[in-house]
Amino acid sequence: MENVGMIILDINDIPPGSTLASPIYMRGSKLIDKGINISEKIINLMKNWGVAEVKVVVDDSIVLQESKAVSQELHSKLFNEIEMVFKKGLTDGNYSKIKGLIQDLINEIASNGICMAELGKLKLYDLYTYNHSVDVAIMSISAGMILGYSGVKLKNLAIAALLHDIGKIVISPAILNKNGKLDADEYEEIKKHPEMGKAILEQIGGIHTSIIEAVHRHHEWYSGEGYPGRIAGERIPEMARIIAIADACSAMGSKRSYRDPQSTCAIREQLEVCSSTQFDTEIVRIFLLNIIVYVPGKKVKLSDGRDVIVISSGNHPGRPIVREIFSDCNFGEIIDLSDENRLNLTIVPK
Ligand SMILES: [Fe+2]
Numbered sequence: 367m368e369n370v371g372m373i374i375l376d377i378n379d380i381p382p383g384s385t386l387a388s389p390i391y392m393r394g395s396k397l398i399d400k401g402i403n404i405s406e407k408i409i410n411l412m413k414n415w416g417v418a419e420v421k422v423v424v425d426d427s428i429v430l431q432e433s434k435a436v437s438q439e440l441h442s443k444l445f446n447e448i449e450m451v452f453k454k455g456l457t458d459g460n461y462s463k464i465k466g467l468i469q470d471l472i473n474e475i476a477s478n479g480i481c482m483a484e485l486g487k488l489k490l491y492d493l494y495t496y497n498h499s500v501d502v503a504i505m506s507i508s509a510g511m512i513l514g515y516s517g518v519k520l521k522n523l524a525i526a527a528l529l530h531d532i533g534k535i536v537i538s539p540a541i542l543n544k545n546g547k548l549d550a551d552e553y554e555e556i557k558k559h560p561e562m563g564k565a566i567l568e569q570i571g572g573i574h575t576s577i578i579e580a581v582h583r584h585h586e587w588y589s590g591e592g593y594p595g596r597i598a599g600e601r602i603p604e605m606a607r608i609i610a611i612a613d614a615c616s617a618m619g620s621k622r623s624y625r626d627p628q629s630t631c632a633i634r635e636q637l638e639v640c641s642s643t644q645f646d647t648e649i650v651r652i653f654l655l656n657i658i659v660y661v662p663g664k665k666v667k668l669s670d671g672r673d674v675i676v677i678s679s680g681n682h683p684g685r686p687i688v689r690e691i692f693s694d695c696n697f698g699e700i701i702d703l704s705d706e707n708r709l710n711l712t713i714v715p716k
């Protein structure tokens with residue numbers, strides 16, 4: 367193969383016989399190595415494990431830029447650590463392990479440039495909170511770097527993001543894992559988790575107040591309609607305002623028992639709608655320009671029904687350059703969606 371590219375495909379769209387471009391990890395273990403030929407049997411196995419998307423190698427006349435993302439291995443390590451915290455509680459021991467891994471995460475994001483969020487990586491419902499916590503940390507670090515955070519301040523933001531839902535440890539699993547909508551009493555119970563989180567972190571001791579405050583305030587709204595304190599605007603710590611947006615993006619991008627993950631397109635629209643009420647407008651702008659963007663290699667659908675892949679985000683993160691793709695992994699026309707002659711075409715939510 368002369369020109370080799372990579373493409374992220376939905377598990378249901380993989381042509382049998384494709385080559386796996388990156389290994390499949392789950393809970394810290396490598397289940398399938400890269401380079402393997404993906405047979406129908408392997409596709410079914412991955413579906414059973416809950417894998418939603420995989421990166422495959424394609425023979426291509428253009429070399430696709432590999433998406434800048436945190437390695438699956440580091441994601442998996444963080445996932446395991448946060449899973450232990452949620453199962454066994456936060457201790458001095460696992461807190462220092464988390465601090466070490468957070469430094470690795472910051473280094474990886476710094477060396478990759480701005481990281482594209484990998485929303486809802488494994489999309490398994492029962493693993494939701496752990497994956498969610500890691501995704502929120504990745505996005506918060508990316509936004510923090512753009513806002514000029516570095517050193518201890520960036521590390522504190524990352525730790526707060528990773529532990530933002532730690533208060534859910536004390537909420538009944540029956541409520542947390544409920545299949546369907548919560549009733550009013552159950553919702554009141556869930557709403558206790560920011561205060562519970564604050565209490566848990568205070569009990570550990572030695573945790574910076576900015577981390578505790580960010581965890582405590584991550585459900586406050588910029589308009590003052592959130593909880594627990596109904597505080598508004600700049601009174602909400604900036605770290606909490608960042609985490610609130612990352613939190614919503616991760617939640618929208620993940621599969622839940624009652625709905626499918628929302629597309630990048632739908633998440634972008636929702637962020638715009640909630641800008642200035644729920645969220646800080648300036649920080650939303652950072653997410654729209656740098657974080658919730660169409661990752662090169664990602665397959666999307668156009669409003670005229672064509673399947674395309676993103677080649678580059680071009681000059682307009684909401685209207686990237688795409689290329690038509692056919693089911694046999696052959697490619698067609700290259701379309702710059704920011705071109706004024708192409709403004710009638712849009713990416714549609716899946
Ligand atoms: Fe939360």
Ligand SMILES: [Fe+2]
Pocket residue numbers: 498530531613
């Ligand atoms: Fe959350």
